[in-house]
Amino acid sequence: MSEGAATSRATDRILGINAWLVFLFLYAPIVLLIIFSFNDNDNVAIWTEPSFRWYEAMFQDDNVMSALRNSLIIALVSTIVSTVIGTMLAIALERYRFRGRGTLDGIAYLPIIIPDVTMAVMLLIFFFQAFGILDDLLGVQFRNGLPTIILSHIAFSISFVAVVVRARLSQLDNSLEEAAADLYASRWQAFRRVTLPLIAPGVAGGALLALTLSLDDVVVTQFVSGAGATTLPVYVFGLVRRGVTPLINAVSTVMLVASMVLVGISLGFQRGAEARGQRLADPEALLDEISAD
Amino acid sequence: MTAPPVTDDQTTVAPVTPELEQAAIKAESRRGFFISLPAFAYLVVFFVIPLLLVFVYSFATRDATGLTVLEDWNLESYKRLFSPLVLEIFLRSLILALVTTVICLLFSYPFAYYIATRSPGARNILLVLVMIPFWSNFLVRTYAWRVILGSDGPVSQMSVALGGEPIRLLFTNTAVLIGLVYGFLPFMVLPLYAALERMDWRLVEAARDLYADGSTAFRKVTLPLSMPGVVAGSILVFIPSLGAYVTPAILGGAKTTLLGDYIVSQFLAARNWPFGSALSFGVMFVMLLATIFYFRAGAKTL
Amino acid sequence: MSNPAVELSGVTKRFGDEVIAVNGIELTINDGEFFSLLGPSGCGKTTTLRMIAGFEFPSEGSIRVHGAEMGLKPPNERPINTVFQSYALFPHMSVAENVAFGLEMKKVEKSEVETRVNRVLDQVQLAKRADAKPSQLSGGMQQRVALARALVNEPEVLLLDEPLGALDLKLRQAMQVELKDLQGRVGITFIYVTHDQQEALTMSDRIGVMSEGSLLQVGRSEEIYERPTSRFVADFIGDINLIDATMDGSGSAHLGNGVTVGVPAGEAAAGAEVTLALRPERLALYDLDEEIPAGHNRVKVRVTRRLYYGDVYFYDVDAGLGSEIEVKEENRPGVELYEVGEEAYLVWSPEAANLVLG
Numbered sequence: 001m002s003e004g005a006a007t008s009r010a011t012d013r014i015l016g017i018n019a020w021l022v023f024l025f026l027y028a029p030i031v032l033l034i035i036f037s038f039n040d041n042d043n044v045a046i047w048t049e050p051s052f053r054w055y056e057a058m059f060q061d062d063n064v065m066s067a068l069r070n071s072l073i074i075a076l077v078s079t080i081v082s083t084v085i086g087t088m089l090a091i092a093l094e095r096y097r098f099r100g101r102g103t104l105d106g107i108a109y110l111p112i113i114i115p116d117v118t119m120a121v122m123l124l125i126f127f128f129q130a131f132g133i134l135d136d137l138l139g140v141q142f143r144n145g146l147p148t149i150i151l152s153h154i155a156f157s158i159s160f161v162a163v164v165v166r167a168r169l170s171q172l173d174n175s176l177e178e179a180a181a182d183l184y185a186s187r188w189q190a191f192r193r194v195t196l197p198l199i200a201p202g203v204a205g206g207a208l209l210a211l212t213l214s215l216d217d218v219v220v221t222q223f224v225s226g227a228g229a230t231t232l233p234v235y236v237f238g239l240v241r242r243g244v245t246p247l248i249n250a251v252s253t254v255m256l257v258a259s260m261v262l263v264g265i266s267l268g269f270q271r272g273a274e275a276r277g278q279r280l281a282d283p284e285a286l287l288d289e290i291s292a293d
Numbered sequence: 294m295t296a297p298p299v300t301d302d303q304t305t306v307a308p309v310t311p312e313l314e315q316a317a318i319k320a321e322s323r324r325g326f327f328i329s330l331p332a333f334a335y336l337v338v339f340f341v342i343p344l345l346l347v348f349v350y351s352f353a354t355r356d357a358t359g360l361t362v363l364e365d366w367n368l369e370s371y372k373r374l375f376s377p378l379v380l381e382i383f384l385r386s387l388i389l390a391l392v393t394t395v396i397c398l399l400f401s402y403p404f405a406y407y408i409a410t411r412s413p414g415a416r417n418i419l420l421v422l423v424m425i426p427f428w429s430n431f432l433v434r435t436y437a438w439r440v441i442l443g444s445d446g447p448v449s450q451m452s453v454a455l456g457g458e459p460i461r462l463l464f465t466n467t468a469v470l471i472g473l474v475y476g477f478l479p480f481m482v483l484p485l486y487a488a489l490e491r492m493d494w495r496l497v498e499a500a501r502d503l504y505a506d507g508s509t510a511f512r513k514v515t516l517p518l519s520m521p522g523v524v525a526g527s528i529l530v531f532i533p534s535l536g537a538y539v540t541p542a543i544l545g546g547a548k549t550t551l552l553g554d555y556i557v558s559q560f561l562a563a564r565n566w567p568f569g570s571a572l573s574f575g576v577m578f579v580m581l582l583a584t585i586f587y588f589r590a591g592a593k594t595l
Numbered sequence: 596m597s598n599p600a601v602e603l604s605g606v607t608k609r610f611g612d613e614v615i616a617v618n619g620i621e622l623t624i625n626d627g628e629f630f631s632l633l634g635p636s637g638c639g640k641t642t643t644l645r646m647i648a649g650f651e652f653p654s655e656g657s658i659r660v661h662g663a664e665m666g667l668k669p670p671n672e673r674p675i676n677t678v679f680q681s682y683a684l685f686p687h688m689s690v691a692e693n694v695a696f697g698l699e700m701k702k703v704e705k706s707e708v709e710t711r712v713n714r715v716l717d718q719v720q721l722a723k724r725a726d727a728k729p730s731q732l733s734g735g736m737q738q739r740v741a742l743a744r745a746l747v748n749e750p751e752v753l754l755l756d757e758p759l760g761a762l763d764l765k766l767r768q769a770m771q772v773e774l775k776d777l778q779g780r781v782g783i784t785f786i787y788v789t790h791d792q793q794e795a796l797t798m799s800d801r802i803g804v805m806s807e808g809s810l811l812q813v814g815r816s817e818e819i820y821e822r823p824t825s826r827f828v829a830d831f832i833g834d835i836n837l838i839d840a841t842m843d844g845s846g847s848a849h850l851g852n853g854v855t856v857g858v859p860a861g862e863a864a865a866g867a868e869v870t871l872a873l874r875p876e877r878l879a880l881y882d883l884d885e886e887i888p889a890g891h892n893r894v895k896v897r898v899t900r901r902l903y904y905g906d907v908y909f910y911d912v913d914a915g916l917g918s919e920i921e922v923k924e925e926n927r928p929g930v931e932l933y934e935v936g937e938e939a940y941l942v943w944s945p946e947a948a949n950l951v952l953g
Contacts, residue, residue: 008507015407019419022404026426026478029437032447036440089332096325104329107336110344113528113584114577115536117553121573122343124560125350155339158332178650179683181670183697183748193696197687208428216431218539219553223560233432240436240543244443252433263428267421306666308604308657317652317667 030256037249054250064251067235070146074221074231075214078153083207085154086161087199093162094169095177111159120223123152127224144226152224153214160213161206168202169195208266212259351570360564370571379555379572386552387579389466390534393473397481397530398523405485405522409492420486427479435540438472439463442544464546472540477533481526488522489515524587531587532580552576598661600626600752600784601647606656608642608808616642618808620656624752624786624801629778631787631795634805635831640788643805644754647786649673661751671700676745677754680761682737684729690740691716691725697748715747718777735766742774746781755787759794771798792832796820804828820874826951829872836873836920837951842866848950852915856892857945870951875923877947880910880933881940894941896920898933908932912941 037054058064092098093105111119131142176198180190196203218233225234232255239248307313352366373379408419426434441447442462462468496518500510538553545551556576559569601624608617617639624630632640645651647658649670658665665673676697685693691712698708716722719739729737738758745753755774759767775798778785789795795802796816803813804827812819812828823829826837840848840856844865848858856871863869880898887893896912899919903926910922910933920941924930933939 011507012410015403015410018400018403019407022400022478023422025475026423029434029441029475030426030429032441033433033437085331085335088328092325092329092332096321096328098322098326098329100326100333101329104333104336107341108332111336111340113532113580115533115553115580117536117538117556118347118573118577121556121560121569122347123339125346125566125570126339126343129346151339154335158335162332173681173683175679175681175683176685178670179677179679179685180696181650182648182675182677183744184671184700185696186671189700194685212428218432219557233430236436237432237539237542240439244439248436249440252430252436255430256433259429260425263425267424306664306668308655308664309653309666310655313667314652314654 033249033256034253037246037253039246039249054246055254057247058250058254061247063235064232064247067230067232070149070229071215071232074146074149074153075211077150078157078214079207079210081150082154082157082210083161083203086158086206086210087165087203089158089162090165090169091195094166095174108159108162111156112163116156116217116219119152119156120220123148123155123220124223144224146229148224148226149221149229149231152220153210153217156220157210157213160209161203164206164209165199165202168199168205172198204266208262211262215255215259347570347573350567351574353567353570355565355567370568371575373568374571374575382550382552382555383575383579385466385549386535386537389470389473389551390531390537393470393477393534394481394527394531396470396474397478398527401478401481401485401526402523405482405489408486409489416490423479423482423486427483431476432539432543435472435476435543438468438475439543442468442471463544466545466549468544469537469541469549469551472544473534473537476540477530480529480533484525484529485519485522488519488525492518524590528584528587531583535580535583536576598626599623600628600661601786602657602659603643603647604657604659606643606646606653606658608639608646608651609654615808617646617653620810622803622810622813624784626661627782627784628800629775629785629787629798631789631799631802632805633789633792633795633802633831635790637807638805639808640790640805641756644677644756644786644788647752648675648677648754674751675754676748676750677756678738678741678745678758680756680758682729682741682758684737684740684744686729689726689728690721690732693729693740694744694747696744701748711747715743718746719743734761735770738762738770742777746777746783750783752784752786755785757789758787759789767794774798796832804831806831822949823872823951826870826872829870829949829951834875834921834923836871836875836878838871838873838916838920840869840871842869850894850914850916852894854894854914856894856948857890858948858950859946861950863950872949872951873920873943873947875909875921876925877943878920878922879942880912880922880924880931881942882931883938883940885940887940887942888944891942891944896939896941898935898937898939901933901935912939914941 038051039054089104089108093101093108127144127148135141172195176194177190180194181187185193216233217231218237221231221234222237225231230238232251236248236251236255239245349363351370352368354362354365354367354369356362408416408423411419448462462471492515497510497514500514505513536553536556537551538557541549541551541554545554552572556569556572559565559572601622603620603622606617606620606622607615609615620643632643634640642651646653647660647665649665649668649672652667660674670677685696688696694712694715695708698711703711713722713725716725719742721736721739721743724732724736729740732740738761741758758774759770762770771794774785787795787798796819799816801813801815802819804811804819806827812824814822819828820832823832823835829835830837838850840850840858842858842863842865843849843855846858846860847855848869848871849855858869858871880896881887881893883895894914896914898910899913900909900911902909906926908924908926908930910924911919912922913919922941
């Protein structure tokens with residue numbers, strides 16, 4: 001921003017103070033939570049002394065561990081599948097023209113704006129009906145469980161992946177793909193050697209988003225999970241409704257730190273790629289894409 | 294010099310005719326369709342059909358045992374949408390979502406403006422600092438407020454230390470509001486930042502050159518140009534806030550029911566799927582209206 | 596001419612029902628020649644080039660490369676390479692990797708790839724930057740990489756789509772000379788698309804002028820400049836004065852202001868409406884009492900403007916013909932200058948005019 005457009009000193013100072021207040025607001029709860037997870041006391045809010053007691057308890061709690069395991073499996077599978085499908089969708093919408101493209105474009109945006117409660121309701125009813133029909137047809141009674149959770153997570157992640165990859169793809173000079181063809185590359189070779197490496201940051205960004213959405217999800221999972229399987233967020237959610245315990249603090253801190261580490265790695269990956277002379281898409285691009293409509 | 298011409302497959306290559314051109318265009322089109330097919334199929338099965346099912350269910354009836362009977366199609370569920378209780382819940386949720394959006398906007402705009410006007414190096418660092426909470430687990434971030442606002446929590450303790458009554462914020466609408474603002478603030482910041490960052494600041498310079506002072510330049514140049522960001526951010530905050538479930542469940546009280554929880558309870562406790570479906574559709578309809586409204590309002594200022 | 600490099604017959608490109616981008620082009624490009632497609636934006640020259648390359652298919656027509664029909668063959672099956680306007684260098688690959696790309700796709704042996712890449716990088720003087728990434732190079736260097744990447748494959752034809760557009764003037768002029776020399780050395784047929792007539796005139800063996808999808812005139816640079824066959828071509832190339840006239844019975848032309856002038860012998864019938872196309876440098880101003888060369892045309896004019904360009908003077912003169920006529924006089928030592936408002940004779944040789952019909 002040039003000097004001629006700069007704000008006055010006084011305004012700038014006020015803006016600065018506001019900014020620091022906002023940062024304080026954003027981080028204080030997180031920091032407090034982490035600190036309290038190391039509290040020795042049974043009572044959550046009264047600080048006695050630091051200890052790892054609750055972390056030990058957490059790792060010994062079978063419920064927590066199995067929920068964690070489920071979360072990771074679900075997140076991994078749904079991320080991989082939705083990233084592949086979502087990337088293919090982005091390519092089809094961005095580079096090709098076919099009948100039904102407009103409709104597909106519209107349908108693909110819906111999961112992004114629909115609130116998770118509605119999504120949960122939709123999938124609950126769907127599986128209920130589907131299992132009923134399958135029971136009538138095949139005599140086999142399917143139940144909600146890990147598979148239904150995975151299928152549901154994929155359903156809402158595909159669109160998010162597609163939007164991020166599309167944003168990246170649209171920034172790509174499409175004469176690059178023509179150049180590859182001009183240099184004797186087949187469609188697949190051009191994709192593998194030119195397109196894919198250049199959209200890789202977008203694909204990674206989309207995958208990260210899908211991963212986060214899966215690990216974060218509460219309502220949809222709650223509705224489509226069965227008696228046996230539960231995920232970590234849903235389990236914690238259940239616990240919290242019954243009351244706050246230090247164990248939850250510890251679990252929460254682990255979840256928090258894990259997600260922060262994930263972000264750190266992804267941003268580090270982005271910085272590295274930038275140093276190698278590429279521009280990258282990030283969540284801004286996702287929001288850019290939405291705000292550009 | 295240049296290589297001699299290739300002659301092997303010459304017998305089969307013909308000059309182009311309009312029919313051949315059309316065939317080539319169709320082949321390309323088919324290719325694109327097939328690439329989109331996995332996503333298309335998946336979304337139709339796991340999204341469009343479920344959506345249609347909800348629509349169908351909203352006209353169904355609920356029998357005595359709580360099961361849904363797909364006969365006796367009626368509009369009872371929709372009629373119930375206009376009952377006083379439902380309208381009250383809806384209004385409460387609407388106001389809460391609006392207030393959340395406004396508060397987010399009020400604090401995010403200066404915040405985003407500040408970041409957008411720093412040097413590129415500082416900007417990057419600040420953005421990373423905003424991203425970290427954005428990507429962190431939503432449930433946990435909301436839970437943190439549960440700890441803080443509890444009657445034994447730091448907020449309470451602080452007010453006692455200052456010689457007053459212990460503040461009981463938990464399980465109130467205010468707590469939910471704080472939780473929603475906290476959860477969705479980054480959703481407002483990022484589009485605003487994106488819009489401000491891409492703005493051509495020379496236009497502000499031009500305004501200054503034409504005798505506008507700071508606040509006029511802001512009002513007439515910066516604000517309208519950043520409208521797309523305001524619109525995008527508002528939608529991204531308003532819509533999830535309207536349908537919020539987790540945040541009110543953790544921070545809200547039993548006395549103040551909001552839409553999210555009300556819908557969920559139709560499917561868990563109350564077992565009235567048709568009504569729950571009608572509610573869901575009603576909420577979606579309002580959200581669609583809100584989206585259109587925001588876009589129109591945003592476009593008008595341009 | 597044995598096996599022309601490229602032949603286009605009846606090549607037409609329609610977009611949808613309304614837009615005809617390219618309209619029935621008949622063109623033969625000779626082996627080893629530097630051929631330019633020249634025309635304003637939107638005339639269809641780039642579309643034509645893309646059809647030769649295979650990025651677009653014609654709606655109808657035949658494109659043959661050294662006698663081989665291209666039909667609906669995709670670009671990767673054509674013995675043609677392209678230098679793109681935006682260079683289209685792969686940003687994630689080094690210069691050497693970019694240049695090697697085509698050879699790798701054709702599964703050329705690794706050692707041969709290395710040799711050929713190094714050789715061509717030497718030819719464009721970029722051997723030292725072989726490991727750099729495109730973003731680290733200047734525009735001129737990137738352009739040379741694009742050239743190297745295409746040439747290393749020894750294509751039968753090289754297509755260039757306004758490759759010098761992004762460069763500044765001095766660099767562009769230097770590159771024009773380099774490209775022309777390169778083409779001469781390498782001997783590959785170059786098809787060069789540009790809207791800059793200066794460029795086309797300097798570099799080409801032959802030029803094809805296009806407008807609104809049609810090929811208006813094909814010929815050597817001198818032909819195009821000195822003997823344009825249509826109003827458009829005359830106007831597009833260089834500065835031109837276009838003067839309407841009517842033929843009289845004896846092979847002379849009758850101007851709007853009543854003066855009769857001699858014109859090159861041609862097929863214009865008596866009474867036909869024609870246009871005289873006169874290059875400003877073929878016109879001269881003489882004092883009213885000066886002796887005029889025999890047989891030259893002479894029209895009384897008044898000077899309305901004089902512009903100084905350093906090496907030349909431009910005069911606008913009013914001949915009573917409606918619009919003014921432009922005269923270009925070389926700034927020789929001792930040249931006679933005319934002041935604004937002065938009267939003089941506008942003089943030219945009848946053969947200097949081009950008679951253009953329509």
